[in-house]
Amino acid sequence: MKSVLDVAAIKADFPIFEQSMRGAKRLVFLDSGATSQKPRSVIEAESNFYYTSNAAVHRGSYLLAERASEAFDGARSDVADFLGVGSDEIIFTKSATESLNILAYAFGNPRSAHHVGPGDEIVLSELEHHANLIPWQELAKRTGAVLKWFSAREDGSLDLSNISSVITEKCKIVAITHQSNVLGSIPNIAPIISAAHAVGALFVLDACQSVPHMPVAPRDLGIDFLAFSGHKALGPTGVGVLWGKSDLLDGMQPMLFGGSMIESVTMTDATWADAPKRFEAGVPNMAQAVGLAAGLKYLQSVGLENIHNWELQLTKRALDGLREIADVKILGPQTLEDRGGVISFVIDGLHPHDVGQVMDQFGVAVRTGHHCAWPLIRKLGVSGTTRASFYLYNDMSDVDVLLESVTAARDYFRKR
């Protein structure tokens, strides 16, 4: 297995890199943790759907409707193959955020087979992105359930020393991230999954930062639900995925009601179709699902293991380089162990916004601020961080420009 990617060839597949940034600088895109760039194959798959196959799926009796249905169903089975799960377990949503909200909404409905009530416990972690925090906060408020969480340690891992008091017989749901979007740390979820199942709780994995970057097999992990966003995995915006075990999905009440999701309807009542349709009310995001399938195929052709290894090589060079720059502090994991290609850092005395602004002059795109994980940022004792996140189209020279721009940011404000 090759461990070094042909990044030049990969980059050539992404048309966005053909343009230059401020002052004729080449684009050094280090914000894939927020959203990924798109290869030509994804852009073409999405637009080709509109050129050749656009019709409402699963309705019309004409050729175009057949094509649309085939493309959409095909995309579903491609996503299922990618995760190694059944097609009927893949729900297309508009985003990972919506995927997680569908779950939180269903678990708040007493008509769902699995639901929470007053005094039941929902367990999260301090690493969570707002998308895997606020839906559960709201569920707790609606139902009288109690929120509990695992603390994050300074190295980005979770403190599991109190696991038996965090996950008790009252626990109904555990929802944890697969990889911190702020620190890049990969928490040790295996013991949490076991503890959740031992008390009959369901385990939800926020896989937004993992599915696009490393091999993820929900069945092997032994989890119950998984959410990821399409646009972080080379796919278009406007499409996310919710995976769930089919017996669990069929016991859950939907969040949105309307066309396509029903089995039968009278003037006073309706019954639901089985999953996945029950969770996909309305004409779905067909072109986006087709685009996402093309994105996942691209990732498979390069190899998820290769991508993960390459990102770690980039991360190593960046960590080594950042450590050489005085006044820079790397937050979270300091080594390559249990992490992905995301690095957060601060420069002593400088605000991340100002740091990012100088880096932008070098064509470097990084995220600054709280990264939609405000509780974690507070825990780290900073007002925000600058975050560089790598993907398959980044090369070692991107890391060099990153380091050059960080040094320049520090010096720009020091000298004046």
Place this chain on the structure above:
Amino acid sequence: MELDSLYQEVILDHYKNPHHKGLPTGEIQVHHVNPSCGDEITLSLAVTNGIITDLVWDGVGCSISQASSSIMSDLVLGKSVDAAFSILDEFSALMASKGAMVGNEDVLEDAIALAGVSKFPARVKCALLGWMAFKDAAIQADTSWRREQ
């Protein structure tokens, strides 16, 4: 460098030595947040007979938000609420100008140094954070003073 038009000397001076920054203790106190980046400001002020007689602010934020809050407090302290609001209007117009305006120095004084911010749309909110907190607090303080009369 394009950057120097954003980070003018006067901005960095205010950033390093902000004016009227301290512990806001006044009765009228507001807390504003820039939700996209997490910058925060707490500002308290007093209005007596339509005049802004006291203003103290504290906050965390980037150089632009800190400098702009410092410059704003210099500009509005001692002015009437009406006069301060017309400065605010002029500053808001400058921030919305996308680099097309240079700003009237007679009215905006040090705040014209922030003209370059308008070329960076993502930073306009930073520059306005303190001003919006001021506006909120001034309306409350003015209303409260009138009620007591």
